[in-house]
Amino acid sequence: MKRHLLTFLVILFFFSLNSFAGNSELFTYDREEVESAFKELNELEDYVKINEGITLTDLLASNNNLISNLFLGDPYSTNIFFDEPPLGIPSFWWGFCIGVWGIAVVYFVTEDRDETKLAFKGCVVGTLVYVVLYVGFYVWIFGNAFWF
Amino acid sequence: MLSGSNLNILMRFRTSFFILLFFVLPKMIFGQHFFRIQGNITVKEKTEVQSQLTIGKFYYDKNTGKIVYNISFPEKQVMVSKDTVLYQFVNGEFKSRTRTFNMAQFSVFNLSLNNQLTNYGLENSFYSIDNVEKEGDLVITTWIPERSKRKYFGKVLISTRNKRLHGVVFYNARGEVAGKQFFEDYAVINGLYFPMKIVRINYVDGTETYQITTFENIQLNNLNETYFYDYPLPPD
Numbered sequence: 001m002k003r004h005l006l007t008f009l010v011i012l013f014f015f016s017l018n019s020f021a022g023n024s025e026l027f028t029y030d031r032e033e034v035e036s037a038f039k040e041l042n043e044l045e046d047y048v049k050i051n052e053g054i055t056l057t058d059l060l061a062s063n064n065n066l067i068s069n070l071f072l073g074d075p076y077s078t079n080i081f082f083d084e085p086p087l088g089i090p091s092f093w094w095g096f097c098i099g100v101w102g103i104a105v106v107y108f109v110t111e112d113r114d115e116t117k118l119a120f121k122g123c124v125v126g127t128l129v130y131v132v133l134y135v136g137f138y139v140w141i142f143g144n145a146f147w148f
Numbered sequence: 149m150l151s152g153s154n155l156n157i158l159m160r161f162r163t164s165f166f167i168l169l170f171f172v173l174p175k176m177i178f179g180q181h182f183f184r185i186q187g188n189i190t191v192k193e194k195t196e197v198q199s200q201l202t203i204g205k206f207y208y209d210k211n212t213g214k215i216v217y218n219i220s221f222p223e224k225q226v227m228v229s230k231d232t233v234l235y236q237f238v239n240g241e242f243k244s245r246t247r248t249f250n251m252a253q254f255s256v257f258n259l260s261l262n263n264q265l266t267n268y269g270l271e272n273s274f275y276s277i278d279n280v281e282k283e284g285d286l287v288i289t290t291w292i293p294e295r296s297k298r299k300y301f302g303k304v305l306i307s308t309r310n311k312r313l314h315g316v317v318f319y320n321a322r323g324e325v326a327g328k329q330f331f332e333d334y335a336v337i338n339g340l341y342f343p344m345k346i347v348r349i350n351y352v353d354g355t356e357t358y359q360i361t362t363f364e365n366i367q368l369n370n371l372n373e374t375y376f377y378d379y380p381l382p383p384d
Contacts (some may be wrong), residue, residue: 024283027307027315029328029349034358041192041201048203048221056222069239070199076236076243077200105300115232115247 041068091115095122096129182261184209184377187366189217195357208257209377213250216379235381242382256331260342265313265331268306275304285309289367298315302326312341326351339364 046067048054056075059067093116094102106119180223182299186207193200204219215229225338226237234248252258264272267289277293282288286307293301302319313331331343344366348359 023281023288023305024307025285026305026317026325026328027286027288027330029330029347034347034349034360037194037358038192038360041194041199044201045190045192045203048201051221055220055224071197072222073198073200076225076238118247 040066044070089120092122092125095119095124096126097122099123099126182338182368183211184369184371185257185261185278185342185366186370186373186376188364190362190364191359192361193357193359196355205376206257207373207376207379208252208255208261210252210258210261213252214377214379214381215255215257216376218376226379228381230381247383256343256346260340265341265343266308266311268304268313268316270304270306278303286314313343324351335366338368340368342366 047064047066056067056072091106094106096102098105100123103116103119103123107116184207186205189202189204189206191200199223201219204217207216207218207260208214215231217227219227223267223303224239225243226240228235228237229248229251232247232250234246235242236246254269256265259269262269270291274294274295274297275317277289278292279290282289285308288305288307291304291306292298293303298321300321302321302323304319305317307314307316308357312334315331316329317325318327318329327348329349330347331345332347333344334341335344342363344363346361348361350357350359
């Protein structure tokens with residue numbers, strides 16, 4: 001009995017240690033992995049800072065080796081500074097595809113009146129399209145029924 | 149012996165004195181009003197398929213509410229975020245207007261100027277504190293969204309070290325870690341702590357994407373570059 005109790009306490013102790021370590025573990029990341037992932041970008045950064053005023057167009061024109069292994073995105077992209085709508089899906093399509101739930105998602109995620117309006121418009125258009133398809137389907141069914 | 153009117157004046161003076169003593173004076177002594185911040189910014193992003201490097205200068209004035217990025221690489225351009233609109237200018241000419249989300253409120257610039265960086269600005273949001281624990285040198289606070297929003301939002305864990313924001317862990321509504329941010333290399337500029345490096349890790353469909361933002365030459369309350377702080381925008 002004592003042995004069982006001791007085993008139980010030991011398990012409980014290690015379990016509590018494990019749960020204790022859990023949250024602080026979340027606040028770590030593999031620095032070496034991140035640094036190695038950015039090795040080529042760091043070299044490019046150093047080069048661009050030394051050659052002040054140089055642009056991607058200049059590097060492409062001179063076939064610079066620093067960008068040969070990098071697949072650089074759209075130079076006029078704004079995404080790097082500014083987040084996208086929920087899951088990257090425009091608010092209109094949230095409303096269009098999942099109706100009222102889509103409006104709710106946009107409303108709670110963005111807390112933005114204009115975006116919610118877009119989702120609402122999407123919801124209205126989506127509903128109209130659904131109604132037209134629904135009616136069209138039955139018109140087609142009944143239309144064909146008269147052939148028999 | 150004081151007359152009624154003199155007593156009244158004395159009472160008013162005493163009230164003003166106490167207001168000055170308890171509310172105004174401490175703010176004047178201990179808190180400096182910062183309203184502008186600018187500096188050099190470098191953003192590097194790495195996903196499985198793409199890399200991105202952006203270098204430029206940023207300007208933020210909390211009175212105008214505009215975040216202005218004067219970008220020199222990859223191509224010269226200016227981006228301005230104001231309320232929920234993002235404006236893009238190339239060669240000084242207005243190029244595009246995109247509807248976005250109000251990024252100023254939770255930007256590191258606004259949070260730092262308002263001394264709200266420690267709790268990531270969640271104090272004034274629909275999140276509330278659920279738990280606070282100390283683990284080693286970290287103080288970890290768990291924030292949970294209000295009940296009506298738990299269907300769409302997950303909890304947020306914020307850790308501070310030496311009373312400065314160290315990391316933020318974002319959960320999605322399913323309880324999975326969606327992303328992390330680390331605030332590192334703090335510098336003290338005129339008494340204001342500012343993280344010179346922000347590492348952001350996002351977890352999407354089992355893959356990790358990294359973003360590193362670094363700052364240099366941070367200046368506060370610069371009155372000389374008003375053109376950029378209040379960058380002219382086209383009419384709506």
